[in-house]
Amino acid sequence: MLSEEKFREELQKFVEKMSENKWNWQLKENGKYARETHLETLASGKIVSADIHILYNFTYQVPTLWFNFFENNGTPIPFDEVVRDILKIPESEESDSIRQRISHYEHPILGVLYYNIHPCNTEKIMKELKTDDSYLISWLSVYGQQVGLRLPDSLKLH
Amino acid sequence: MFYNPPCTHSFFVSFSIGEPLRMATFVPFKTYLDTPFWREVNKRKRDEWKLDDTPKPIFSQLSLCERNSDHCRLSLSHDSFKPSNGNPNELSISGNLMLYNTREKFKEAATAKSLEELMKTEATKIWDVITTKTWLQNPHLLSSFTIIAFADLKKFHYIYKTCIPSLKYPKNPEQEISSLSTDESSLLTYYKQTFAPVFLFSKSSQKALEIAHLERQVNPDDVLIVVADPSPNPSSAGRLVKNVVAAVAYLHPTWNHCNVISLRSSGSIEIKYSWPANADAVVQNLVPQCSGWEQHYSADLSKQFDPKIMMEEAVNLNLSLIKWRLNPDLKLERYSTLKVLILGAGTIGCNLARGIMAWGVRHISFVDNSFVSYSNPVRQSLSKFEDALNGRGKAETAVDALKEIFPSVQAFGYQLTVPMPGHTIDEKDEEQLEKDVRQLEELIKNHDVVFLALDSREARWLPTVMASIHRKIAISVAIGFDTYVIIRHGIGLRKDSSSEDVNSEAVPYSQLSCYFCSDVTAPGNSTSDRTLDQQCTVSRSGLSMIASGFAVELLASVLQHPDPLAAPASLDDNTTLLGAVPHQIRGFLHRFQQIHPSVKRFEKCVACGDLIADRFQKNGWKFVRDVMNSPKHLEEVTGLDELQESVEAIDIDFDDDESVASV
Numbered sequence: 135m136l137s138e139e140k141f142r143e144e145l146q147k148f149v150e151k152m153s154e155n156k157w158n159w160q161l162k163e164n165g166k167y168a169r170e171t172h173l174e175t176l177a178s179g180k181i182v183s184a185d186i187h188i189l190y191n192f193t194y195q196v197p198t199l200w201f202n203f204f205e206n207n208g209t210p211i212p213f214d215e216v217v218r219d220i221l222k223i224p225e226s227e228e229s230d231s232i233r234q235r236i237s238h239y240e241h242p243i244l245g246v247l248y249y250n251i252h253p254c255n256t257e258k259i260m261k262e263l264k265t266d267d268s269y270l271i272s273w274l275s276v277y278g279q280q281v282g283l284r285l286p287d288s289l290k291l292h
Numbered sequence: 293m294f295y296n297p298p299c300t301h302s303f304f305v306s307f308s309i310g311e312p313l314r315m316a317t318f319v320p321f322k323t324y325l326d327t328p329f330w331r332e333v334n335k336r337k338r339d340e341w342k343l344d345d346t347p348k349p350i351f352s353q354l355s356l357c358e359r360n361s362d363h364c365r366l367s368l369s370h371d372s373f374k375p376s377n378g379n380p381n382e383l384s385i386s387g388n389l390m391l392y393n394t395r396e397k398f399k400e401a402a403t404a405k406s407l408e409e410l411m412k413t414e415a416t417k418i419w420d421v422i423t424t425k426t427w428l429q430n431p432h433l434l435s436s437f438t439i440i441a442f443a444d445l446k447k448f449h450y451i452y453k454t455c456i457p458s459l460k461y462p463k464n465p466e467q468e469i470s471s472l473s474t475d476e477s478s479l480l481t482y483y484k485q486t487f488a489p490v491f492l493f494s495k496s497s498q499k500a501l502e503i504a505h506l507e508r509q510v511n512p513d514d515v516l517i518v519v520a521d522p523s524p525n526p527s528s529a530g531r532l533v534k535n536v537v538a539a540v541a542y543l544h545p546t547w548n549h550c551n552v553i554s555l556r557s558s559g560s561i562e563i564k565y566s567w568p569a570n571a572d573a574v575v576q577n578l579v580p581q582c583s584g585w586e587q588h589y590s591a592d593l594s595k596q597f598d599p600k601i602m603m604e605e606a607v608n609l610n611l612s613l614i615k616w617r618l619n620p621d622l623k624l625e626r627y628s629t630l631k632v633l634i635l636g637a638g639t640i641g642c643n644l645a646r647g648i649m650a651w652g653v654r655h656i657s658f659v660d661n662s663f664v665s666y667s668n669p670v671r672q673s674l675s676k677f678e679d680a681l682n683g684r685g686k687a688e689t690a691v692d693a694l695k696e697i698f699p700s701v702q703a704f705g706y707q708l709t710v711p712m713p714g715h716t717i718d719e720k721d722e723e724q725l726e727k728d729v730r731q732l733e734e735l736i737k738n739h740d741v742v743f744l745a746l747d748s749r750e751a752r753w754l755p756t757v758m759a760s761i762h763r764k765i766a767i768s769v770a771i772g773f774d775t776y777v778i779i780r781h782g783i784g785l786r787k788d789s790s791s792e793d794v795n796s797e798a799v800p801y802s803q804l805s806c807y808f809c810s811d812v813t814a815p816g817n818s819t820s821d822r823t824l825d826q827q828c829t830v831s832r833s834g835l836s837m838i839a840s841g842f843a844v845e846l847l848a849s850v851l852q853h854p855d856p857l858a859a860p861a862s863l864d865d866n867t868t869l870l871g872a873v874p875h876q877i878r879g880f881l882h883r884f885q886q887i888h889p890s891v892k893r894f895e896k897c898v899a900c901g902d903l904i905a906d907r908f909q910k911n912g913w914k915f916v917r918d919v920m921n922s923p924k925h926l927e928e929v930t931g932l933d934e935l936q937e938s939v940e941a942i943d944i945d946f947d948d949d950e951s952v953a954s955v
Contacts, residue, residue, distance in 0.1 A: 153484070156557035158357045160382060162371070171369075173324070173361040173524075181361055183324045185369075207591035208325035208450070213609060217616065225620045234617050238609050244328040244370055246596060247606075 135195040135257055136269060142166075145188065145197075148270040155286040166190075167243065174203075176219050182211055184220075186283065188270065189242065196256040197270060199277045200241055202248045213238065216249070221281060232259075232280050251277055316467035316565055318534045319523045322363035323352075323439070323454040323586060327596050328370035330450060333443055334597060336373065337391060345397070347388035351375055352437065354383040354532075357558040358524035364531060365522060366437060366456065383489060383520050385532075387437035387456075395451075398442035402453060407585055414438055415457045415582035422459075422539045428504045431490035434535040448597040451590045458531045461538040461580035462567040469527060469563050472553065474498070476560050479518055483555060489520045490536055493553070506540070512547045516562070521554040529554040529563055531584070537565050538580070604700045611652050622869055626851045627652035633735055635659045635710065635755050636745035637686040639836040640769050640843075642674040644743050645694060645703075647844030655702045656694060657739065658687040659732070661709040671836065708732065711916050712750040713815050713923040722917060729913040733758050741847060744768040744807065745840075750815035750923075754916060756806050756899040757908055760784030763857065765850060768807040769843045771831045774881035776839035778846060780873075781806035781900060782893050783857050798860035798867070798890075804875050805891040808899035815898070815923060832881055842877050849873045861890040896935065898926040 136144065142165045149168050152159040159170045168188045175181050187200040203211040203220055217223050223233055232251060241248040256273070265272045275285050341348065350373055352366045366385075375386070392398040400406060414436060420426075421433040441452035474493055482491065482500035492501040492509075493516040500518070509515050517540060523530030533552060540550045548569035554561050594601050608628075615622040630653050634641045637660035645656050664672075664679040664686055674693035675686070687705030694703040711717075711728055736742055736758045744752045744766060752768060759766035759781060766781040782804035808815065852869035853859035859868065861875030874888035895901060907915050907929050918925045927933040 156357060158355050158557070160353075171367060172355070173358065173365060175360045183326065183365070183367065185326060202327070204324070204326045205591075206322060206324045207589045208327050208330050209591050209593060210327055210596065213612065223616075237613065238606075241328075244331070246327045246331055 194253040316465040354522040448594040454586045457584040458534040459538040631655040631739040633739035637690040640745035643840030657704040660687040726913045760900040778877040798862040806900040809894040896930040
């Protein structure tokens with residue numbers, strides 16, 4: 135578990151580290167959350183913008199990943215397309231996988247529907263990781279992967 | 293997947309160093325909005341701007357690590373209405389949002405003439421920044437954008453068009469891309485310290501300098517002009533650079549080239565732009581031509597913002613999550629297209645409706661003849677004090693409550709008395725009876741499922757007869773004080789019964805008993821001879837929810853059988869996608885126990901028996917009338933009376949001695 139104060143501290147370090155590695159993460163609302171956004175070309179040739187946030191979850195006291203995908207005009211990519219073309223979740227996905235914890239909820243700050251990965255297992259997973267790296271980098275190496283975010287090689291876990 | 297490792301271009305267009313000069317190209321912008329942006333527009337238009345349609349300042353973030361696009365991304369989100377003071381670590385350009393009050397006003401603004409005028413106005417502002425040299429102090433001013441838009445806040449439809457002017461000056465520049473002549477990281481470091489969108493790099497001092505120093509430069513080859521550039525293209529700078537080149541060419545009319553670094557964290561490039569010296573002899577007061585209108589876009593966000601549609605979407609999504617996570621083959625459309633008739637809008641009927649609505653059922657009809665009384669609201673989940681106060685009909689009340697809970701539901705209420713055996717009627721009421729029978733039959737015919745949640749045994753008789761004849765899924769739910777029973781009636785007209793698999797232990801759907809099958813007496817008036825506590829349903833409070841819940845889930849499971857109308861009674865988990873489908877669920881709350889008997893139908897049943905079906909189909913409401921006036925009529929039709937007589941005629945002589953002797 136992570137206190138909110140510690141989370142904010144880690145988030146700041148994380149964004150700096152990402153910036154050194156030329157990743158465009160930005161602190162938002164005085165360090166309340168971090169945001170990364172980029173364009174992505176789907177197999178169909180369609181270009182979508184991906185919006186990814188790291189927020190603190192007060193109940194579980196761990197970071198949570200929130201994300202969504204939009205057309206250029208602001209309409210979200212439909213759920214089925216997100217599952218099939220972006221997250222590429224196979225129908226045979228194992229029921230205990232992290233991706234099975236992806237849900238659609240109202241974003242706590244933006245007030246519109248975003249996807250999130252439910253943090254109920256985060257603490258357990260983080261304990262198993264037992265790494266000396268920054269908490270958020272370790273965390274993102276597990277959770278980011280679920281939505282296709284891969285860490286720069288220089289930040290890979292040892 | 294969607295994230296390429298930084299600094300490797302996904303589509304690296306190869307170019308050779310020192311290639312011949314060619315026409316300079318600049319990657320145009322494309323606006324990328326997101327849903328939170330439009331939500332913010334809704335909020336501000338409604339609460340703050342109202343009818344004020346003057347231009348509103350907005351700010352777009354630009355990213356220096358674009359890769360997967362053929363445009364420079366001008367992105368706008370919920371925080372675009374605040375200058376990025378709080379976040380100086382962002383490259384942003386400022387602009388205006390012109391949100392018109394009507395579609396007509398927008399159309400006027402979007403005519404070719406108006407567009408040209410607006411572009412000219414914006415270009416003049418930028419040209420002024422260049423001619424007054426203001427840009428040397430504030431290079432941000434070299435780029436700006438304007439969005440003209442209309443937002444229909446009732447339908448949540450949006451139309452918009454963005455203009456990001458770039459000056460066609462000098463005319464026909466050429467470009468030559470070369471390898472970086474300096475260390476990129478020191479430039480990035482300087483950029484991150486100052487967030488200057490345009491700055492200089494002096495070749496002699498090998499230092500980054502403020503752009504203001506450009507004015508004193510004599511030789512264009514002594515400096516590199518560094519521009520933070522959101523271009524994703526490894527062989528072309530973005531449109532932002534174009535206005536910088538214009539400013540440089542204007543500032544130094546004698547220069548015929550300049551060296552620019554298009555700075556990106558995804559890999560910078562160095563470009564030499566050249567133009568025929570003096571070919572463009574500046575006409576000082578004339579604003580150069582300009583381009584930069586994006587195409588016209590529209591967006592329908594009713595699914596995101598129309599509260600009714602939002603709820604529908606959310607409900608559907610929640611159900612899809614079951615499908616996605618737990619049961620990929622689940623056929624949700626079997627719920628969403630289902631028409632369910634609930635007979636009895638009392639405590640059970642209300643709970644059934646809530647349960648099936650949550651499964652995605654959209655068409656729910658209630659039949660009830662009574663009115664909400666003061667004892668009802670605490671037990672019936674679709675009525676409240678006011679309804680009792682106003683003496684409203686239970687069916688109507690339940691319908692309104694369902695719509696209040698979920699506006700997209702198709703709910704219907706019918707104030708109708710179900711004709712009951714033993715409840716004798718006068719001749720003068722026969723006309724009404726005929727109507728009632730016809731209406732009830734029509735209702736049953738027009739629905740796929742009938743729940744029998746009426747409060748007396750005899751009220752279930754006629755619906756059972758009709759549901760059986762019309763081969764509808766019929767589920768009876770009944771509660772006592774602390775017991776409950778849920779029975780799914782066999783599917784009627786059993787012409788195909790011989791073809792059922794005789795080896796299977798499961799009882800075929802067509803062979804299942806109905807609520808009346810195990811009775812050897814016909815239903816009569818059960819309320820005429822009872823004390824008050826027996827007449828009204830006095831039950832443990834949680835019982836109705838338990839029984840209704842099980843009934844809903846029984847239906848949910850039956851519908852997931854490959855052929856729901858052939859779902860046998862089975863406790864095998866693999867019978868349907870959701871598991872077992874028992875015939876009956878009988879629960880005993882005093883022991884918190886439940887059993888699941890399967891009972892075969894009784895051919896001489898007074899409700900689902902073939903003889904009753906024949907008689908009803910032949911005589912219709914008149915048969916119903918006869919039964920109402922004399923329930924014994926049912927026993928005569930089915931031959932139950934003979935059966936009873938024959939049972940009574942058997943004389944069993946128990947011999948005590950014999951039983952002792954056998955020990």
